Amino acid sequence: MNVSHLRLVPTASPQEIADxxxxxxFQREVDYVFRALRRLGAPPGEVEDLAQEVFLALRxxxxxxxxxxxxxxxxxxxxFRIAAAHHRKRSREVTLGVVEVDDLSPKPDDxxxxxxxRILVLAALEKxxxxxxxxxVMHDIDDxxxxxxxxxxxxxxxxxxxxxxxxxxxxEAAVRRMMREADAR
Numbered sequence: 001m002n003v004s005h006l007r008l009v010p011t012a013s014p015q016e017i018a019d020x021x022x023x024x025x026f027q028r029e030v031d032y033v034f035r036a037l038r039r040l041g042a043p044p045g046e047v048e049d050l051a052q053e054v055f056l057a058l059r060x061x062x063x064x065x066x067x068x069x070x071x072x073x074x075x076x077x078x079x080f081r082i083a084a085a086h087h088r089k090r091s092r093e094v095t096l097g098v099v100e101v102d103d104l105s106p107k108p109d110d111x112x113x114x115x116x117x118r119i120l121v122l123a124a125l126e127k128x129x130x131x132x133x134x135x136x137v138m139h140d141i142d143d144x145x146x147x148x149x150x151x152x153x154x155x156x157x158x159x160x161x162x163x164x165x166x167x168x169x170x171x172e173a174a175v176r177r178m179m180r181e182a183d184a185r
Contacts, residue, residue, distance in 0.1 A: 025071055026055050033051045033054050042083055058078055061078070072142060076144070124174035136164060
């Protein structure tokens, strides 16, 4: 029997298959991770680095991920923990006059209004403490059910509802205050 025409086909190990699946999932949701980190208060210049940390954490916990559940709430939970750790680290650091310049290039009126509204909401979200902000973003912006929010953030359901109610009031007050300040200028 002549076997010279047969060749060996390399097969991927289970870890390589899992790594590939994790990478594919992350690449599908990378824009969502960027938005989630920005909503959680990550500075624009640091969002990319924090997104990489989210991917590394996702890769490390991929074996624990239940594929029958939606990926976005799982990613948000990871992003929340990384943003919170980053926030704690930043609060201990002394900044030395870092200025981040917004893109001021001319845009059509609709795009400008949309950008201003987004900036206003992001600035108002910055006024809400991170634990309440996370609940608000997950439920009201990302449409994650409250039971899932509570589970992902490891808090009781009643606490999640309480944080949501208070965060909504704080967001409304912050938006009103900022609009009054803008009108006064």
